[in-house]
Each structure stands twice: as C-alpha cells, then as structure tokens.
Amino acid sequence: MSDYFFYRSGQIDILLDMANRTVPASTPWFVRARLKTRQLMLLVAIEDEGNIHRAAEILSISQPSASKLLKDLEDVLGVPLFERLPRGMRPTWYGEAMIRHARIVLSSLTQAGGELAALKSGRFGEVSVGAIIGPALCLLPQAVALVAQQHPDVRVQITVESSDVLMERLRQNKLDIMVGRVFETHDKTNLSYEVLSDELVCAVVRPGHPMLGHPALTLKQLETVRWIVPPMGSVLRHRFDLMFQEAGIGIPSHLIEASSITFITKMLQQSDCVAVVPADIAGYYARFGMVATLPIRLSCTMDAFGIILRNDWLLSPAAKVMLTALRAAAQSTYQTVRETIQSTHPAVAHSTQSDKSTSAQGL
Numbered sequence: 001m002s003d004y005f006f007y008r009s010g011q012i013d014i015l016l017d018m019a020n021r022t023v024p025a026s027t028p029w030f031v032r033a034r035l036k037t038r039q040l041m042l043l044v045a046i047e048d049e050g051n052i053h054r055a056a057e058i059l060s061i062s063q064p065s066a067s068k069l070l071k072d073l074e075d076v077l078g079v080p081l082f083e084r085l086p087r088g089m090r091p092t093w094y095g096e097a098m099i100r101h102a103r104i105v106l107s108s109l110t111q112a113g114g115e116l117a118a119l120k121s122g123r124f125g126e127v128s129v130g131a132i133i134g135p136a137l138c139l140l141p142q143a144v145a146l147v148a149q150q151h152p153d154v155r156v157q158i159t160v161e162s163s164d165v166l167m168e169r170l171r172q173n174k175l176d177i178m179v180g181r182v183f184e185t186h187d188k189t190n191l192s193y194e195v196l197s198d199e200l201v202c203a204v205v206r207p208g209h210p211m212l213g214h215p216a217l218t219l220k221q222l223e224t225v226r227w228i229v230p231p232m233g234s235v236l237r238h239r240f241d242l243m244f245q246e247a248g249i250g251i252p253s254h255l256i257e258a259s260s261i262t263f264i265t266k267m268l269q270q271s272d273c274v275a276v277v278p279a280d281i282a283g284y285y286a287r288f289g290m291v292a293t294l295p296i297r298l299s300c301t302m303d304a305f306g307i308i309l310r311n312d313w314l315l316s317p318a319a320k321v322m323l324t325a326l327r328a329a330a331q332s333t334y335q336t337v338r339e340t341i342q343s344t345h346p347a348v349a350h351s352t353q354s355d356k357s358t359s360a361q362g363l
Contacts, residue, residue, distance in 0.1 A: 029076075032076075033073070033076040033077070035073070036069070037106075037109070038059065038061075038069060039069050039070070039072075039073050040102035040105055040106055041059055041102075041106065042055060042056075042059060042066055042069050042070060043070075043073075043081065043095070043098055043099045043102045044099060044102050044103055044106065045058050045059055046070070046082060046089055046091075047091055047095075047099050050088040050089060050090070051088045051089065052066050052067060052070070052089060070082070077094070077098075079092070079094040080092050080094065080095075081094055081095035081098055082095050103172060103173070104173055107172070107173035107174075108173065111173070111316065114126060115316055115318075125154060125155070125316050125317055125318030126154065126155035126156070126157065126316075126318055127147075127154065127155075127156055127157070127176050127177070127316065127318040127319045127321070127322045128157040128159070128174065128175050128176050128177075129156065129157070129158055129159070129175065129176065129177045129178075129179070129322060129326075130158075130159040130160075130161060130166040130169055130170065130175040130177070130178045130179070130180070131158070131159070131160060131166070131178070131179040131180065132160070132161070132162065132163055132166070132179065132180045132181070132305060133160055133259075133261060133278070133281065134199055134278040134280050134281055134305070135179045135180075135196070135280075135305065136158070136160040136179075137261075137280070137281055137284055138280045138281070138284060138333055139179065139196075139326065139329055139330060139333050139334075140158060140179070140326075142329040142332070142333055143322065143325040143326045143328075143329040143330075144156050144158070144325070146325040146328060146329060147321055147322055147325045150321065150325075151318070151321055154318045154321060154322075155318075156322065159175065162180075162234070163178075163180035163181040163182075163183065163186075163305075164183075164186075166178045166180050167180070167182075167186050167308075170308065170310060171187075171310075173310075173313065176315060176316065176319040176322070177307060177308075177309060177315075177319060177322060177323060177326070178307070178308040178309075179196070179305065179306070179307055179308070179326065180305055180306075180308060181235075181302075181303055181304070181305045181306075182308060183235075190310055190311055190312040190313075191308055191309070191310060191311065192308070192309045192310075192311045193306050193307070193308050194306045194307040194308075194309075194327075195304050195305075195306040196304070196305060196306045196307060196330045196334065197304060197305065197306075197330070197334040198301070198302075198303075198304045199278050199279070199280070199301070199302040199303070199304070199305055200278065200279035200280075200301055200302075201236065201239075201276060201277070201278055201279060201298050201300050201301055201302060202276075202277065202278075202279045202282050202293050202294070202298060203222070203274050203275070203276055203293070203294040203296055203298060204268065204274070204275050204276075204277055204282045204285075204286075204291040204292065204293055204294065205268060205272070205273070205274050205275075205291065205292055205294055206268045206269050206270075206271070206272070206291065206292070207289060207290075207291070207292045208292075209272060209292065209294075210272070211225075211274075211294055212292055212294065212295075214295060215295065216295060216296075217294055217295055217296040218296070219243070219244065219247050219249055219296070220247075220249055222252070222274060222294075222296070223244070223249050223250060223252055224252070224254070225252070225254070225272070225273070225274050226252075226254040226255070226256065226271070226272070226273045226274070227240075227252050227254065227255050227256070227273065227274050227275070227276065228255075228256045228257075228258055228264050228267060228268070228273050228274070228275035228276070229255055229256070229257060229258075229275075229276055230257070230258075230259055230276075231257045231258075231259055232257065234259075235302065235303075236276065236300065236302060237257075239300035239301075239302070240276055240300045242300070243298065243299050243300040246299075256273065261277070261281060264277065265285055265290050265291060268290075268291055269290070274294065275291075276298065276300070278302065279293075280334075307323070307326060307327070309323075
C-alpha cells in the first residue's frame, strides 16, 4: 500500500503522507516516492544477475533488505517490475523502462563524480568519443590535437568500433560523442545527427602489384583475384557482394574476411591480394607508400557519416570542447581527403559527384 493518499481542498489536489505531512500534487513522483539511489542500483543489479540474492550480495545488503527495497518501489509505482520465475527474475516491460532510466541516472552520477574529481585535481574534465575506423584514423587525431593544444588538462578516451556497437554505448551513456552512421534499424529517438562526409570506397593493393599497370580495370578482371573483405553482416560486405551481382558477375569465391586494418595492410604487402577499404584510409596509407589504389571505380560506396549526440543529455564542458574541435577538424580533414583522392585517382573521386548518398542526410 502506498504511503500517500489524495484529498481535494477547493480546486487543489493535496497529497498527504502517512505522517500527515502535506505534499503538493505537482511534486515529482520520485520525490513523493522517496526514491533511493540504492533502489536504482538494485534494479540494475537484478537485471545483470537475474537473481535478487546475487544482486543483494553485489550491493552488500541482505536479501530481505533487497526484497523490501524492490517491494516498496513496486508499491509506489503500482506496477510489477520483475517476473518471479522458478530460477530467477526477469524484468517486465515496466521494469525494462525503469532499468533503462536507472542506468542513465547512475551513469550521470558517476560522470558527475568524475567531473568533480577532475576539477579538484586541476584537470578540465574528461570526454569519451567513439568513432568508426575511417574518421578514427583521419579525423580524431587532428581533433584530439586541437583539444590538447587548447585544454591540455582534458582527458580524452577514444573507442573505435562499428556504428552498431557505438550506438549502443551512446545509449548507455558510455560515450559522450559518436562519429558514425545512423541506420534504419537504429532507434533515432532523442538523437541529433550532423553530416560530416560521404565515405568513398576503393580497391587497394601493394605497391608494385601487376594490376597497377592496367590503364582501366574492369570488375570482370577482378572476379578471380583473392579479395580481403569485411566480415559477413557488415554494410560494406553486403554492398560489395551486391556490386558484383548487379554487374552480372559471380561474387568472388577467393575471400579473406578481416576488419583489422593492421592485418589488411600487412597481408597486402605479402601477397597479390586486393582489399576493399574506405578511400580516406587508403589515402592515409598510400601517403606512407604502404598501399596503392587500383584504377577502377567501385560502386559499393558507403552512406555518409557524421557526429551523433543524445539531445536528451547535457554535454560536459570537456565534451563541448571536443565537439568544437571535431567540427573544426572536419572542415579541413575532409577537404584534404577529397583533394588527395582526386589527385591520386580521378576515377574514384568522380563518384563524389555522381554517387552521393542521400539515405543518411538526417534523422
């Protein structure tokens, strides 16, 4: 039973608790419910452990105390948060909603503590940025250098992953800023998206590769070579396969699946393999003489990528500094990338004009 009940006085709803203290009906529910941080921690622990006994151990409280904390919260909310199963507990839909917000609140409190500790120690704060491999290689170093120059006390954490992984971490407040793509399968609620650049794709080989002597290669000539391609399930792999199918050519059967750019460059140096990679990555390694771009335009271009933020989350001062640096670095970085691609291979650069993606221009 709830510790509160309503009565009407004139045109005003009054909330009266069991101690006869009046509380305005407009008071937020979590204040009326006397919501405890430990209750939020318990919700998260039960979902993670699937058992209230183990959750209680993690929080260093007794199981009866944990059960009472959960029951008090369910009574106030008026809904069951977990299904009691023979071997554990499973969140209900109400529970999933509360747990999602509990994680956000706890993450925010953790970040608040981190910011205060940083300020006490004389640092400006910290920021966590996640990026897909292209901008991680060509954009982030310049942006981080700008931040280090202007605010040397800012601590920067970098994560390089796929857009799917980064999006989940952004949702969990494990990232402040994401540089990647938004796909149809992503929940776009409370997200903002700022386009940075299209991402061209090209075929690269080792310097001195015999195919570099061809003035104009065709896709048919590349059907039987050994390709290094992204793993199955990735967007680029799907478009690579589709490119050959649409050309009426069989999908190459001699394939090596790899996502590590370190492995790809090393494998190219030791073989006659051909790798499909983003053009900005190809341009970066070509400048060091590690790869060369084949004279062929690939149609399997990628959608545009950009800066993705949560618009229901306030950026810390350090995150705002990083966001400004990313925007400044992007203006020069991607202009330079286009000029490099155009100078090294006009056929690849031509696709910036004819194949610009429109599917990721906004949310």
